[in-house]
Amino acid sequence: MFNKVLIANRGEIAVRIAATLQEMGIIAVGVHSDPDRRAVHFRAMDEAYSLPGNTSAETYLRGDKIIDLARSHGVDAIHPGYGFLSENEDFAQACQDAGITFIGPSPRVIRDMGDKIIAKETFAKAGVPVVPGWAGSTDIGIAALKQEASKIGYPVLIKAAAGGGGKGMRIVNAEGELAAALEAAQREAGSAFGDSRVFMEKYITRPRHVEIQIFGDAHGNAVHLFERECSIQRRHQKIIEESPSPALSPELRQKMGSAAVMAAKAIGYTNAGTVEFILDPNGSFYFLEVNTRLQVEHPVTEMVTHRDLVRAQLAVAAGQKLPFTQEELRQDGHAIECRIYAEDPGRGFLPSIGTLARYVEPRGPGIRIDSGVRQGSEVTVYYDPMLAKLVCWARTRDEAIEKTLWALDRYAIMGVTTNTGFLRDVIDHAEFRRGNLHTHFLGEHSIGGNGSAQPPEAAVIAAALHVRQVGGGRQSARAADIASSTDPWETAGAWRGV
Ligand code: ADP
Ligand code: ADP
Numbered sequence: 314m315f316n317k318v319l320i321a322n323r324g325e326i327a328v329r330i331a332a333t334l335q336e337m338g339i340i341a342v343g344v345h346s347d348p349d350r351r352a353v354h355f356r357a358m359d360e361a362y363s364l365p366g367n368t369s370a371e372t373y374l375r376g377d378k379i380i381d382l383a384r385s386h387g388v389d390a391i392h393p394g395y396g397f398l399s400e401n402e403d404f405a406q407a408c409q410d411a412g413i414t415f416i417g418p419s420p421r422v423i424r425d426m427g428d429k430i431i432a433k434e435t436f437a438k439a440g441v442p443v444v445p446g447w448a449g450s451t452d453i454g455i456a457a458l459k460q461e462a463s464k465i466g467y468p469v470l471i472k473a474a475a476g477g478g479g480k481g482m483r484i485v486n487a488e489g490e491l492a493a494a495l496e497a498a499q500r501e502a503g504s505a506f507g508d509s510r511v512f513m514e515k516y517i518t519r520p521r522h523v524e525i526q527i528f529g530d531a532h533g534n535a536v537h538l539f540e541r542e543c544s545i546q547r548r549h550q551k552i553i554e555e556s557p558s559p560a561l562s563p564e565l566r567q568k569m570g571s572a573a574v575m576a577a578k579a580i581g582y583t584n585a586g587t588v589e590f591i592l593d594p595n596g597s598f599y600f601l602e603v604n605t606r607l608q609v610e611h612p613v614t615e616m617v618t619h620r621d622l623v624r625a626q627l628a629v630a631a632g633q634k635l636p637f638t639q640e641e642l643r644q645d646g647h648a649i650e651c652r653i654y655a656e657d658p659g660r661g662f663l664p665s666i667g668t669l670a671r672y673v674e675p676r677g678p679g680i681r682i683d684s685g686v687r688q689g690s691e692v693t694v695y696y697d698p699m700l701a702k703l704v705c706w707a708r709t710r711d712e713a714i715e716k717t718l719w720a721l722d723r724y725a726i727m728g729v730t731t732n733t734g735f736l737r738d739v740i741d742h743a744e745f746r747r748g749n750l751h752t753h754f755l756g757e758h759s760i761g762g763n764g765s766a767q768p769p770e771a772a773v774i775a776a777a778l779h780v781r782q783v784g785g786g787r788q789s790a791r792a793a794d795i796a797s798s799t800d801p802w803e804t805a806g807a808w809r810g811v
């Protein structure tokens with residue numbers, strides 16, 4: 314096993330990875346930008362080194378600097394987390410060239426799966442159903458493209474070959490919109506990914522997003538760890554995830570799991586990955602893409618399988634066999650994850666920056682919080698405004714819903730506006746409780762407009778005056794209550810000056 318592992322990431326995922334490393338007796342090495350000098354992730358490490366600068370491009374995306382640090386401090390392996398360099402084949406290759414293990418799949422697999430056109434082709438060849446579409450060059454001209462689109466049938470979706478994070482997608486409802494949508498998608502893809510290639514596929518209406526966690530080792534073994542339902546999305550980005558999916562029968566679960574494993578074996582997949590599918594209302598599923606990394610929502614899988622996915626990643630990266638066989642894996646109970654963001658649902662989900670004047674996490678049986686902040690943390694403009702992930706496990710879905718609502722009510726965050734009220738509105742919705750989910754859920758049920766947000770000023774004043782808020786709803790009254798009590802997280806702790 315490795316002696317020293319560098320985590321090339323920040324925030325909650327860096328903290329979460331460090332926990333497993335330390336549990337295993339491995340030295341956790343961190344990196345931090347200037348704004349993250351006092352960040353929780355920096356304090357969670359055994360050793361931490363500075364990446365001077367503010368933006369991601371100057372810091373967490375500087376693979377060259379990170380590899381230099383790893384080399385000069387005797388690091389054996391690098392864990393990239395998610396985002397940043399996690400799906401960058403050049404970085405994975407550079408690690409390998411420097412004699413450092415990259416904790417993830419091979420550079421070849423990252424490259425191939427990073428291109429959605431190649432990934433679709435590969436999966437289709439392996440016998441996995443893919444969304445019907447067209448992936449030829451757009452150079453054929455608009456007239457020919459229109460012909461291809463009408464063969465697919467409207468609505469069609471234009472997607473970026475190098476896409477990620479929901480960017481570079483355009484829905485086209487009719488032929489007249491095609492030219493403008495094509496240009497817009499190409500422009501957005503070019504600026505977001507430095508690659509303007511796009512393709513077209515059938516736009517499935519009211520689908521679910523159901524993905525399968527896969528895992529492979531270097532000995533030819535590949536398994537799946539069941540599904541995650543991620544249909545609650547805003548602008549094609551996941552907000553709430555759960556496992557099991559309320560939509561899967563044991564037969565469908567088996568079919569989707571086998572399809573994902575078959576594909577993993579076909580490409581010689583090693584380490585953790587996610588095969589994303591879209592599930593239409595008739596129960597037909599289609600391959601979307603593979604994410605060649607640990608997923609944001611991996612904790613729901615950990616909660617229902619009782620397995621530590623980071624521990625398994627380390628084992629596989631160190632050349633060991635997978636620590637579980639397919640037969641050993643079971644789904645037990647139900648887990649729901651909410652992404653807690655510093656953003657304002659009442660103002661178009663604008664990121665909300667500032668200092669966390671109060672920050673108190675709920676505690677209770679079956680509640681797991683992966684967070685990258687503490688009271689006093691600064692939320693800056695430089696990085697993703699996700700503060701934490703609230704993950705609740707219970708025996709049944711109904712109980713997991715009750716627990717999530719309970720926990721959201723007791724999550725006190727002051728100083729920035731958060732989406733906790735909005736999350737509450739979604740989870741408490743009758744159709745959510747019934748499990749009637751699809752990717753247009755928020756729009757269709759008009760959740761997320763004005764009224765879901767808790768204005769930060771009001772909350773802070775309420776906390777300061779030690780009064781219960783009147784008319785602020787159950788959530789804010791509880792949160793204000795908790796915020797006004799003594800904070801258990803208020804510990805000094807020495808800053809490490811590495
Ligand atoms: P998931 O949420 O399913 O893990 P996402 O596609 O939403 O996957 O991406 C996870 C994180 O990685 C997000 O913070 C997202 O902004 C970031 N990300 C995704 N794709 C890219 C990319 N191509 N370049 C930089 N960051 C990305
Ligand atoms: P990204 O790399 O940005 O995550 P995906 O291909 O995974 O891109 O798609 C992101 C989301 O967009 C999906 O979860 C789904 O909600 C929606 N989507 C993607 N393709 C389709 C499609 N063909 N039909 C309907 N919705 C789609």
Ligand code: MG
Nearest residue numbers: 478589601602
């Ligand atoms: Mg995706």
